[in-house]
Amino acid sequence: MAEPTSGTGNGTENAKGHFSKAMEEARAGAMALGKEAQAAAEGYLGKLNQTKSEWSSEAKVRSEDAKTKASAFADDAKVKATDLANQSKAKTSQAMVGLSKLIDDNVGLIDEKAGPKYGDYARSASKSVSDAAARLDEKSLDELGEDAREFVRKSPGAAIGIAVAAGFLFGRLFKKSS
Secondary structure, three states, X not given: OOOOXXXXXXXXXXXXXXXXXXXXXXXXXXXXXXXXXXXXXXXXXXXXXXXXXXXXXXHHHHHXXXXXXXXXXXXXXXXXXXXXXXXXXXXXHHHHHHHHHHHHHHHHHHHHHHOHHHHHHHHXXXXXXXXXXXXHHHOOHHHHHHHHHHHHHHOHHHHHHHHHHXXXXXXXXXXXXX
């Protein structure tokens, strides 16, 4: 058995040396772990920034693509709407001419049944409808739109009345057809 040594300071210094050495190793290990953690964090942040940049670029590309497609769609819709409006304008003009001819065809009957005064009213109405159809054919959609805006500016009450009457007539028309 070993004899216990009495504390002459040799054992204490030895313990202090071991403790100091252990502390230095712990500091070195902590510093190494800190550097390793910092390097890992920088790597992660680098990858995160790269991913963020890639996503941002992808979003910009898709945004531009969507804008291009939306613009093309809007242009196509505008062309189709203009074509439909021109077709509707032509059909309306044809219908007005047909109404004028119908009135003209029946003026003799109106003269006979109601009198020449009412026949003259019918002739005047027929001429007005025919002239309106000719003016409708001559004007472009832009000119018609400007005329409508001017009419609303000059006579807002009449414009509201016409809109209400037209709405009522369309409502009755579609109610009967369904």
